[in-house]
Amino acid sequence: MTLSNVPVPLPQAAVQQQGLRFAFYGRVSTEDNQDPAASRAWQLRRARGLVEPKGGAIVAEYFDVDKSRSIPWARRPQASALIEALKNPVRDFDAVVVGEPHRAFYGNQYSLTFPLFEHFRVPLWVPEVGGAIDPANEAHDMIMGVFGGLSKGERNRIKIRVRSAMAAITATEGRYLGGRPPYGYELIDAGPHPNPAKAADGKRLRRLVPHPAYSLVVKWIFAQFIGGRGYFDIAEELTRQGVPSPSAADPDRNPHRVQVAWSKSAVRVIITNPRYTGRQVWNKQRKDEVLLDVDDVALGHTTKLRWNDRAQWVWSEQQAHEPLVSVEDFERAQAILASRGRGPTTHKPHRSRRPYAFRGCLHCGYCERRMQGNWNNDQAYYRCRFPAEYALANKVVHPKVVYLREAEIIEDIDTWLVTAFSPARIKATIEAMTAQATGTENTAATHLRKQLATCNQQLNQYRAALNAGADPAQVAKWINEAEQERARLEGELKTVPAGQAMSSDGLAELLRQTGELAQAVVRAHPDDKADLYAKLGLKMTYYPEKKLVEAEVIPTSTCANGACPRGDLNPHAP
Structure with missing residues (x-):
């Protein structure tokens, strides 16, 4: 694209005569604890207060919700859409106005983004300079740089205050700070929130109490482990006796977990959880911001959970809830773990992220568990190691390892997606879905x-x-x-009334949108395919004995099904 094809902005003196068309950009995140509608309203009001007195009008809006300010513009959906609109020589706006620079720019984001506005000759207006930013004005550049630094400092100060408060509350009060209760406990009401404003909103404190059945299981696990039994032995016994595993005990929260058997990792998590001693413990893990791409710093950071050393854990000074094991028994269990060379703090760092296209989409046909990505010989594989992780007392028939190479199926899966959701097949797909809808449960x-x-x-x-x-x-x-x-x-x-089927027109529109998304998946870079497959609603089940991959697409409320043999993943092609 040449600059001669891009509209040249009018000088500010001509704004009153012809009037500029503005695109508004704003942002709000959950960290701000603010209503998105209210935040958009005041940012938009501030932007209008800047441009309307000078004859301008806002004709387009780009507003990011639930996106942290630390995320670069290229990774914010609405901000990236605005950048794409800048590249369009026939865009429907002449300038861009930001209502609140603190919300729009963080750290060095301004210096990385504003050159795009300069390149495409689109003025950027902010209230702090009273109009358009002048690229040749050092004061303007300095002001915007200061706002980015202030935005970063504000976020860092909030993090420090929150972490300090949580550490103090844990140590001095032993207050329950949220999250799901450990297996063996349940939550009960503990009175109104001590903060008057939160109490007025109906927020209340909660505390842990022993579950009548599962607390006995936890006590039994510690006794057996201290007595010399191993993870698998304990898991086998619990599965044999029909005791619900942590995932089965709370199935609504764990629909993605295996619920038919205890795993050795579930037993180990219980053995290493210090909250069974009656103390509240916080700061076992931390969130680190890691560069998304070391070769492209402009892409920003991603958040990684990392384990802290045990010395950094914050313990309550007094017992916060009824203990299930004594401190002595808990320490004895940790000593046994350490003697086996698998102590509670020996956590290996996560390996670098690999571009697994079917991440979260591929399931094992034997146990219905999601298959895990495994990088081998510079290729993406997917494997299921159920027998190495779960008890077999329930007689689950499963090979030691199930393997599938990504390259064997990805091209055929993409071909099937494009064919199955092509415009020519919409009518046939609707007829098939209507015929199947009779047996669909409400x-x-x-x-x-x-x-x-x-x-x-x-x-x-x-x-x-x-x-x-x-x-x-x-x-x-x-x-x-x-x-x-x-x-x-x-x-x-x-x-409950019987369910009503979606209209044919509604199905046709849904399938058309699904087809467009399928086309985007096929054209996408391997690093982006996983997210697009998830949005498409792709679910695959691999049956090694049949050499069959069964694929299913669930676009929102309906689904299109197709069985895809490994050698011919396109059975629906004409």
């Missing part, structure tokens, strides 16, 4: 049935706790509450 009814299954599971657990010696009065109360909840759910299930 989503609300399915959700209620899952809740009923959870109630029944809880009742069995409470009865098991009663047999194990738990307080009869307390267990009876829990049983009555679960039975009341079950009766309520059964009543709601009877009133």
Whole structure:
């Protein structure tokens, strides 16, 4: 693109006569704890207050929601769309206005972004300079650089204050700071929040109490481990006895986890969790910002969770909840771990990220678990090692390792996607989906049935706790509450109406959009394919014995199915 093809901006003196068309850019993130609608409104109001008195009008808006200011413009959806619009010589705006530079620019982002505005000769207006930024004005450049530094400093100060407050609250109060409760505990109300403003909003404190059934399991695990049994031995015994694993105990939060058996890692997590001693512990992990690409610093950072040394953990000074094991037994278990060469703080750093195109999309046909990426001989493979990680007391038939090479299927999968969702096949796909819709179960009814299954599971657990010696009065109360909840759910299930199918026009539009996304997936760079496959709703199951990959695309609320043999992944082609 030559600069001669790009419109040249009018001088500011001509704004009153002809009026500039402006594109507005703003941003809000969850870190700001602010309503996106309110934030957009005041930023837009500030931008209009700058351009409208000078005859300008805002004709386009680009507003990023839920994106941290530390993310560069190229990785913000709306900011990157604005940059693409700058490159268009027939764009529908003449200039860009930013309502709040603190929200738009962070660190050195201004110095990396403004040259694009200069190159395409699009003025950038900000309230702090009273109009358009003058590239030749050193004061303007200095002001914008200061705003980027202030924005970065503000974010860093917030992080320091929050971390310091959490450390102090953990050490002095032992307050529960959020997250899911450890296996063996459940959460109960602990009164109003001490902050008056949060208490007025209805926020309340919570604390951990032992679960009537699972707390006994945790005590048994520690006793068996200290007695000399290993991870697999314990996992096999728990699976054989039908004790729900942590994932099975909370299936709504763990739909992606294997729930048919205990894993050795689940046993190890319990053995190494210090909160079973009754103390609250914080700062076991930290978030580090790591360069996304060391060869392109402008792409910014990505956040990585890293384990801290045990000396950096923050422990509550007093017991915060009822312990399930003594401090002595916990330390004895850690000593046993260390003697086996697998101590609680020997965490290996994560390897560098590889471009696995089917990350999170490929499942094992034996155990239905997601297959893990494995880089071998400079190629992407996917593997499932179920027998090496999970107990086999449930008689799951599974090879030692299931392997699949990405290069064997990726071209055929892309070919199938383009063919299956081509415009010529939309009518045939709608007819097939309509024929299958008769047996489709109502989503609300399915959700209620899952809740009923959870109630029944809880009742069995409470009865098991009663047999194990738990307080009869307390267990009876829990049983009555679960039975009341079950009766309520059964009543709601009877009133759920039958589901209604989407109209043919709606299906056609949905399939058209899915086809456009499929085309984008095929053209995408390998590093971007994984995210696009996920947006497309691609799910694949690999059956090694049949040498078959079964592919399924679920675009929002409907799905298109196709069975794809490894040798011919395009059975629907005309």
